[in-house]
Each structure stands twice: as structure tokens, then as C-alpha cells.
Amino acid sequence: MNQQRLLFGILEQLKLKQKHMRSKRYTNSVDTPIKQRTFIIVDEGAELSPDIVGSNTEAKQYAKFCQGALSEIARIGGALGYRLIFCTQYTTAQAVPMQVKMNIVARLSFVAAAQISSRVILDDVGAEELPSIPGRAIYKVEKNRIVQVPYINDSFMFKHLEGLQHVIINTK
Incomplete structure (x- = not known):
């Protein structure tokens, strides 16, 4: 699954950037000379909801991983210069993970x-x-x-x- 590898790679980059910023004593990319921002765009986020994807166990596990990764990006990514753009046409509580919703600017x-x-x-x-x-x-x-x-x-x-x-x- 390309999306899963992509999200795993983003999480690895996030950890490296967090380590780098700590070494420089930076707490937020806004207050640094770092100008680069990374935009992560999720088109139709409802497709990543374990409650919506159906009864397929593999699809549910995949969706849980993706939602967990997006939650981590939403929680800590903003301070590191990562901007999550989460889109959905299926506007239900199941389609928009609470960790993502609570960190939407x-x-x-x-x-x-x-x-x-x-x-x-x-x-x-x-x-x-x-x-x-x-x-x-x-x-x-x-x-x-x-x-x-x-x-x-x-x-x-x-x-x-x-x-x-x-x-x-x-x-x-």
C-alpha cells in the first residue's frame, strides 16, 4: 500500500525534524529561520476510517494505521512545519478522527x-x-x-x- 509507506516515511521525517529542532533548541518552526513547509493533503479522509471501510480485517488495520499516523502528524507536525489538509465529503464523526479535528487550525x-x-x-x-x-x-x-x-x-x-x-x- 503506497499510502501506508508514504505515511510511514512522513512519520520518520517528522521524528528526524523533531530531533534536529530539539538539538537547536527550537520549539516551533515559526520562530526559526526554517522557511520550508510540507503539506500533507488527504483527499477523501473517510476512506481511512476503520468504521467506514467495511468488514475486511486488512482494510480496517490499514485504516487504523493511517488514522494513527494522521493523528500524530496533526498533533506534533504543525510546530515542525508540517501542514495537514484533511478533506472529506462524508462529514461524520467517524470520517474525521478526533485527534485530527482537535488540531485543525x-x-x-x-x-x-x-x-x-x-x-x-x-x-x-x-x-x-x-x-x-x-x-x-x-x-x-x-x-x-x-x-x-x-x-x-x-x-x-x-x-x-x-x-x-x-x-x-x-x-x-
Whole structure:
């Protein structure tokens, strides 16, 4: 499983960076000359939920490892310059691990089907009442803000990412 190897590698990098920062007496990458940030993007995090993947024992073990790794990245990665972007369309408590949710700095919710979905992502209602305008969302850091984000189609994305394959890891 490529994702499992990738997450294991990220955890190893995390431990090395933590050791390096301790040796320099750094407590947070923000307060250091280190400018590099590593973004870990999980597209459809619900696929990594042991409660959702089905009854296959191997799939459940895999999902438990992935959720544990993402929880560790969310808990200690921020101070080390790692930024977790966790995405899901299946907004239930089972899809968003509590350790990840509690360490999310910013949240973005597009139109939600129900109040419960809005509460899972934002810890607040409101996303279920957003108008049906593509790209309309609620962005939350310390408070909710209604924002408009652009729609980026595949051709635009591929055109602008051309030549950047060396910095993008795709496990598909």
C-alpha cells in the first residue's frame, strides 16, 4: 500500500525534524529561520476510517494505521512545519478522527447537507444554509467568515502544475 509507506516515511521525517529542532533548541518552526513547509493533503479522509471501510480485517488495520499516523502528524507536525489538509465529503464523526479535528487550525466547509455535517466540520451550524453558489463556503479560524473561492478545473490545474512533478507525490 503506497499510502501506508508514504505515511510511514512522513512519520520518520517528522521524528528526524523533531530531533534536529530539539538539538537547536527550537520549539516551533515559526520562530526559526526554517522557511520550508510540507503539506500533507488527504483527499477523501473517510476512506481511512476503520468504521467506514467495511468488514475486511486488512482494510480496517490499514485504516487504523493511517488514522494513527494522521493523528500524530496533526498533533506534533504543525510546530515542525508540517501542514495537514484533511478533506472529506462524508462529514461524520467517524470520517474525521478526533485527534485530527482537535488540531485543525483552519476549517473550510462548502454547502453541507444538514446541521450535523456543519457541526462536524465547523463545530457550528451555518454551512447547511449557504446559498447554492459554486465556491461559496464558510472559512473558520477564530470565527466563521463566508468566502467565495474560485473553481479550478483540471486543465487549469495541470497547466499550472506542469514542471512541478518533483515536488508533488501522487500515490495513485
